[in-house]
Amino acid sequence: xxxxxxxxxxxxxxxxxxxxxxxxxxxxxxxxxxxxxxxxxxxxxxxxxxxxxxxxxxxxxxxxxxxxxxxxxxxxxxxxxxxxxxxxxxxxxxxxxxxxxxxxxxxxxxxxxxxxxxxxxxxxxxxxxxxxxxxxxxxxxxxxxxxxxxxxxxxxxxxxxxxxxxxxxxxxxxxxxxxxxxxxxxxxxxxxxxxxxxxxxxxxxxxxxxxxxxxxxxxxxxxxxxxxxxxxxxxxxxxxxxxxxxxxxxxxxxxxxxxxxxxxxxxxxxxxxxxxxxxxxxxxxxxxxxxxxxxxxxxxxxxxxxxxxxxxxxxxxxxxxxxxxxxxxxxxxxxxxxxxxxxxxxxxxxxxxxxxxx
Amino acid sequence: xxxxxxxxxxxxxxxxxxxxxxxxxxxxxxxxxxxxxxxxxxxxxxxxxxxxxxxxxxxxxxxxxxxxxxxxxxxxxxx
Numbered sequence: 001x002x003x004x005x006x007x008x009x010x011x012x013x014x015x016x017x018x019x020x021x022x023x024x025x026x027x028x029x030x031x032x033x034x035x036x037x038x039x040x041x042x043x044x045x046x047x048x049x050x051x052x053x054x055x056x057x058x059x060x061x062x063x064x065x066x067x068x069x070x071x072x073x074x075x076x077x078x079x080x081x082x083x084x085x086x087x088x089x090x091x092x093x094x095x096x097x098x099x100x101x102x103x104x105x106x107x108x109x110x111x112x113x114x115x116x117x118x119x120x121x122x123x124x125x126x127x128x129x130x131x132x133x134x135x136x137x138x139x140x141x142x143x144x145x146x147x148x149x150x151x152x153x154x155x156x157x158x159x160x161x162x163x164x165x166x167x168x169x170x171x172x173x174x175x176x177x178x179x180x181x182x183x184x185x186x187x188x189x190x191x192x193x194x195x196x197x198x199x200x201x202x203x204x205x206x207x208x209x210x211x212x213x214x215x216x217x218x219x220x221x222x223x224x225x226x227x228x229x230x231x232x233x234x235x236x237x238x239x240x241x242x243x244x245x246x247x248x249x250x251x252x253x254x255x256x257x258x259x260x261x262x263x264x265x266x267x268x269x270x271x272x273x274x275x276x277x278x279x280x281x282x283x284x285x286x287x288x289x290x291x292x293x294x295x296x297x298x299x300x301x302x303x304x305x306x307x308x309x310x311x312x313x314x315x316x317x318x319x320x321x322x323x324x325x326x327x328x329x330x331x332x333x334x335x336x337x338x339x340x341x342x343x344x345x346x347x348x349x350x351x352x353x354x355x356x357x358x
Numbered sequence: 359x360x361x362x363x364x365x366x367x368x369x370x371x372x373x374x375x376x377x378x379x380x381x382x383x384x385x386x387x388x389x390x391x392x393x394x395x396x397x398x399x400x401x402x403x404x405x406x407x408x409x410x411x412x413x414x415x416x417x418x419x420x421x422x423x424x425x426x427x428x429x430x431x432x433x434x435x436x437x
Contacts, residue, residue: 183413337420
């Protein structure tokens with residue numbers, strides 16, 4: 001009785017408005033927003049550019065695998081845009097399939113693909129060690145190239161200039177470098193030591209910023225969600241963590257494990273919390289950048305997808321207006337996120353080398 | 359136990375992820391609003407401090423926002 005009334009209640013409540021539970025038969029070929037957005041957010045083995053009449057056009061990227069028989073390389077175009085484990089590529093007596101953007105060794109052909117599943121639906125196929133130049137790696141190479149070009153020409157422009165007056169590209173980069181120096185390094189780290197950390201902070205700021213901006217440009221060699229990739233932010237946060245831990249002085253560790261000036265029971269209580277804090281700081285750095293940039297990409301794509309959800313061209317002006325509006329906000333947000341990552345890194349380093357007087 | 363299975367089959371648990379993300383947005387909104395209001399007031403009282411106040415307000419907003427984004431990430435994972 002209770003169950004029945006609950007069932008009715010549940011059916012009345014509009015819970016299934018939120019999800020995609022109500023799938024009518026025969027609409028499986030319909031536009032799937034979730035899938036499209038996740039496809040964009042995640043890494044891929046080919047750089048998808050556009051679809052023409054349902055046929056995908058993409059830029060092939062090299063696949064580099066370390067397998068049981070040694071190194072194997074081929075272009076991702078050999079998979080023919082297949083991502084469901086159907087198309088097999090053979091190299092060195094081994095068969096490879098691509099399934100959900102991961103490369104597997106092909107197993108026996110069953111139920112439409114060369115992928116075999118366990119009872120829980122997990123993939124049982126073995127994986128080779130994947131060193132491929134994926135979309136993210138490709139995007140990072142471009143950003144590194146751009147950074148080298150920008151800063152080499154900045155450095156050169158100073159050697160040509162009279163009395164160190166900025167000319168050319170350094171008119172653009174000098175204020176930013178001075179901003180990092182005056183607003184980030186000097187107040188956070190201090191006059192005595194800031195010079196040692198300036199290269200790291202500048203690299204961090206410009207690298208994150210250029211990748212963020214490249215993610216916002218919506219056409220081919222750009223638009224990869226690199227700084228919204230958790231591996232990317234993980235590495236940057238880890239570098240900050242390692243530097244903080246290595247340069248930390250006696251006082252820093254003392255304030256974590258046996259902080260002065262409070263009673264012993266309190267010290268015993270606070271030490272584990274402070275110890276966890278060492279790791280939570282870089283983790284929060286990692287999640288903040290990852291979530292902010294991914295969220296930006298998801299919002300813009302969702303707004304554009306509104307046209308396809310409502311299936312009317314008349315919604316396009318509104319959708320376009322909102323996505324341009326959010327894009328403009330994102331230009332601000334990506335700069336602020338690069339600044340905040342740099343600033344917090346400087347703050348953590350500064351707190352590790354701070355000298356106390358007591 | 360059967361109730362949970364029943365709920366899982368009838369209801370869409372994705373909805374809760376959406377509600378969670380929404381609640382996180384409410385919390386972050388309150389937090390950022392308070393910081394923004396206080397920073398604005400402080401700037402009006404002492405316009406010469408504007409640069410410093412703006413900088414620290416942005417950093418504080420980033421801290422508040424991070425907590426909300428943790429919730430969004432959890433919602434994304436759980437859906």
